[in-house]
Amino acid sequence: MENKKRFYITTPIYYPSDKLHIGHTYCTVATDAMARYKRLQGYDVLFLTGTDEHGQKIEDKAKEAGVSPKEFVDRIVEGPQGVKDLWKLMNISNDRFIRTTDDYHVAAIQKIFKKMYENGDIYKGKYVGKYCKPCESFWTESQLVDGKCPDCGREVQDAEEEAYFFRLSKYADRVQHLLEDTDFLEPRSRVNEMVNNFIKPGLEDLCVSRTSFTWGVPVDFDPGHVVYVWVDALFNYTTALGFLNDKYDDYEKFWPADVHFVGKEIVRFHSIIWPAMLMSMDMPLPKKVFGHGWLLLDGGKMSKSKGNVVDPYLLAQRFGVDALRFFLLRTFPFGSDGNFSNEALINTINVDLANDLGNLLSRTVSMVGKYFGGTLPETQAEDAGKDAELVELISNLRARYEEQMERYAFQNALNEIFKVIDRANKYIDENTPWVLAKDMEANGPRLARVMYNLLEALRVCAVLLPPFIPQSAAEVLRQIGACEDCQTWESAGVYGSLRKDVTVQRGENLFPRIDMDKELTALEEIAAQAKKAALPALEVEPQLEEKVDFDTFCKSDFRAVKVKACENVKKSEKLLKFTLDDGTGTDRQILSGIAKWYKPEELVGKTLMAIVNLPPRKMMGQESNGMLISAVHTEHGEEKLNLLSLDDKIPAGAKMC
Numbered sequence: 001m002e003n004k005k006r007f008y009i010t011t012p013i014y015y016p017s018d019k020l021h022i023g024h025t026y027c028t029v030a031t032d033a034m035a036r037y038k039r040l041q042g043y044d045v046l047f048l049t050g051t052d053e054h055g056q057k058i059e060d061k062a063k064e065a066g067v068s069p070k071e072f073v074d075r076i077v078e079g080p081q082g083v084k085d086l087w088k089l090m091n092i093s094n095d096r097f098i099r100t101t102d103d104y105h106v107a108a109i110q111k112i113f114k115k116m117y118e119n120g121d122i123y124k125g126k127y128v129g130k131y132c133k134p135c136e137s138f139w140t141e142s143q144l145v146d147g148k149c150p151d152c153g154r155e156v157q158d159a160e161e162e163a164y165f166f167r168l169s170k171y172a173d174r175v176q177h178l179l180e181d182t183d184f185l186e187p188r189s190r191v192n193e194m195v196n197n198f199i200k201p202g203l204e205d206l207c208v209s210r211t212s213f214t215w216g217v218p219v220d221f222d223p224g225h226v227v228y229v230w231v232d233a234l235f236n237y238t239t240a241l242g243f244l245n246d247k248y249d250d251y252e253k254f255w256p257a258d259v260h261f262v263g264k265e266i267v268r269f270h271s272i273i274w275p276a277m278l279m280s281m282d283m284p285l286p287k288k289v290f291g292h293g294w295l296l297l298d299g300g301k302m303s304k305s306k307g308n309v310v311d312p313y314l315l316a317q318r319f320g321v322d323a324l325r326f327f328l329l330r331t332f333p334f335g336s337d338g339n340f341s342n343e344a345l346i347n348t349i350n351v352d353l354a355n356d357l358g359n360l361l362s363r364t365v366s367m368v369g370k371y372f373g374g375t376l377p378e379t380q381a382e383d384a385g386k387d388a389e390l391v392e393l394i395s396n397l398r399a400r401y402e403e404q405m406e407r408y409a410f411q412n413a414l415n416e417i418f419k420v421i422d423r424a425n426k427y428i429d430e431n432t433p434w435v436l437a438k439d440m441e442a443n444g445p446r447l448a449r450v451m452y453n454l455l456e457a458l459r460v461c462a463v464l465l466p467p468f469i470p471q472s473a474a475e476v477l478r479q480i481g482a483c484e485d486c487q488t489w490e491s492a493g494v495y496g497s498l499r500k501d502v503t504v505q506r507g508e509n510l511f512p513r514i515d516m517d518k519e520l521t522a523l524e525e526i527a528a529q530a531k532k533a534a535l536p537a538l539e540v541e542p543q544l545e546e547k548v549d550f551d552t553f554c555k556s557d558f559r560a561v562k563v564k565a566c567e568n569v570k571k572s573e574k575l576l577k578f579t580l581d582d583g584t585g586t587d588r589q590i591l592s593g594i595a596k597w598y599k600p601e602e603l604v605g606k607t608l609m610a611i612v613n614l615p616p617r618k619m620m621g622q623e624s625n626g627m628l629i630s631a632v633h634t635e636h637g638e639e640k641l642n643l644l645s646l647d648d649k650i651p652a653g654a655k656m657c
């Protein structure tokens with residue numbers, strides 16, 4: 001065991017700010033495929049995933065939900081249909097799961113931060129720049145695209161505060177060399193992007209602490225500062241091995257990582273900031289960062305805020321986990337973007353899994369049953385002319401597959417497998433077993449060899465398929481009667497490992513064909529229902545049947561009013577007293593029963609709409625001259641009120657008509 005070759009692979013650690021979607025699932029499934037492939041080859045694999053739980057976004061979301069940040073992330077990480085549940089469902093074989101709120105990680109991050117401070121690579125300064133809250137990223141003015149975040153295109157905020165900085169600029173040359181002169185970052189196209197967009201314009205020092213929120217790892221030697229979430233997050237790859245902590249003892253064994261799989265928008269963090277910080281810490285660099293493409297929906301990125309996320313739970317439930325895993329890696333080249341659609345998913349299942357693989361298996365097993373009672377005879381007759389091509393393809397498959405897997409080209413590796421499956425299906429038609437079976441005495445040995453070759457084709461494919469479809473591949477091996485020795489990586493490189501007198505076991509149809517039209521309609525219906533369920537339960541008052549004549553309505557005098565002052569009315573829980581500029585030069589007082597929804601101070605300065613020609617009314621001993629206009633509805637049984645507010649450009653006294 002100790003002498004086994006080692007392989008350490010990681011996924012990004014996910015933000016538990018919302019439920020994960022199919023885009024997140026894509027990266028983890030790919031990492032799982034790689035980890036399973038390396039285990040199959042005999043490596044001692046460590047596959048790490050986890051969650052990145054600090055930062056302002058999480059703090060804000062928790063506040064919105066009315067719970068503490070820890071309670072909030074606990075729910076999304078550990079709760080039903082949470083992150084851990086999803087990986088279990090998708091049959092993800094991670095060996096370890098790190099949460100950045102774990103004590104051992106927090107303590108290690110404090111030590112790491114201090115070490116870089118002590119070696120002079122972290123220093124205190126003042127941060128003036130732009131911050132993208134959803135991405136938790138700082139940007140300089142020159143990095144913005146049209147004044148917006150270059151990653152997500154959203155608005156950025158001005159940021160100015162005392163902060164610690166990491167001397168990223170010091171490492172610019174070394175990082176550029178790493179990117180340009182080694183194959184640290186793949187695909188190569190991402191190298192140009194990093195060098196041209198980030199390094200050549202000049203790498204500025206990076207702001208690595210924040211004081212405007214508290215949900216983060218505290219800088220222990222300077223209370224009030226929390227460590228920038230990306231510093232906290234990136235070092236997870238080492239703390240999860242036991243770096244500067246006693247929780248694990250695998251750092252020496254597994255660091256440096258063999259590969260970090262990351263989505264393309266976080267390549268910048270992994271290929272520039274991460275190596276620079278490791279250089280500062282004098283730690284070995286990971287061997288590779290692979291930046292994969294995005295799964296798009298209708299050409300755009302999936303995101304909760306756009307409301308276009310695809311739910312992996314729903315797809316796995318309708319099509320099966322293996323079919324979903326297979327689709328993700330079969331359809332899209334890993335390094336490029338790909339467009340997700342239900343049609344593409346169903347089509348892949350029908351063509352590759354139901355038609356090609358599923359049919360080959362069920363036809364072969366049922367023919368062995370029908371012609372030989374389930375067990376092949378040892379006496380078999382080859383026909384070199386007819387067998388050579390298939391046998392050659394089977395014999396070389398492992399090498400061709402390996403070449404592609406080593407390049408993380410999952411789609412190509414599957415192409416190689418499906419070349420054999422297609423060839424085997426064609427081999428059935430060429431050899432017409434049903435014709436041979438008409439004269440078993442003369443053709444029995446030949447028919448037996450035809451069946452054997454089909455079983456061998458299925459075996460080698462099924463030995464190489466577990467990274468993609470772990471459960472179904474095991475079922476193929478069971479149905480074709482593969483012994484343990486002929487399920488190994490070594491045996492996949494050799495034609496003829498299966499016993500000649502193999503006994504097959506008939507089983508369930510692995511991938512039933514899906515009725516495309518019916519399924520698409522069902523999925524559309526589910527999506528419509530989900531959309532409806534996501535809308536707040538609005539209860540709006542019915543419209544009045546009674547009509548008001550036009551002249552009467554025109555007598556109502558609606559005006560823009562500016563709030564000069566606002567306060568609670570003593571002894572009243574409901575009333576707010578407004579002093580308003582109504583454009584006449586004399587202040588107007590209006591009382592309004594909205595204290596339940598608004599604090600007086602948040603309304604000062606606002607431009608509102610009021611009806612100003614109502615007769616005066618006395619409330620709690622004070623006079624009210626008019627009424628402020630609000631929108632009222634009921635949500636989940638609770639009354640909601642929103643004052644109608646106007647653009648501040650509208651002057652006080654402007655008439656509404």
Ligand code: MSP
Pocket residue numbers: 011012013014015016022023024026027052233234235236261262263264265266293294295296301302
């Ligand atoms: N927390 C950081 C990673 C820190 S790693 C030290 C983060 N988290 S994330 O939850 O926003 O994203 C995790 C991964 O999911 C990223 O690699 C991201 O690219 C990937 N994906 C999110 N949506 C995706 C698609 N639609 N398609 C493919 N991958 C996508 O970033």
